[in-house]
Amino acid sequence: MVIGAKLKQARESKRISQEELALMLKTTQKTISNWESDKSIPSLDYLAKIEAVLEVDILSWLAEKGIVFNQHNDKGDNAAIINKDFSKELKEQYEKRLEEKDRNIEELKNEILFLRNMLNNNNK
Structure with a gap:
């Protein structure tokens, strides 16, 4: 089960x-x-x-x-x-979570970069 x-x-x-x-x-x-x-x-x-x-x-x-x-x-x-x-299904689920984590990290990096640029433009 x-x-x-x-x-x-x-x-x-x-x-x-x-x-x-x-x-x-x-x-x-x-x-x-x-x-x-x-x-x-x-x-x-x-x-x-x-x-x-x-x-x-x-x-x-x-x-x-x-x-x-x-x-x-x-x-x-x-x-x-x-x-x-580990079962094949568990390994696949783990791989999917790792890929999702990587995407989330990349999105957060882009958001940080955007916010830094906004802050720098407002301070000029």
């Missing part, structure tokens, strides 16, 4: 609608729908919120997808992620 199906099952077992869950998580119903249909994947922050709201074990869900959290590494950290053969 994939994460989206598990999320839907957990939500429905609590008799919570997508709209209600969205309000609890401070997101949109469409986002919940996308997660449940595996069109997108919740961030780690959202996974933590989902775990608290729906009282589920997210770590076991992730372990089934090959994502394991090392509880005791040699540095004393508790959140090291070990990749154990």
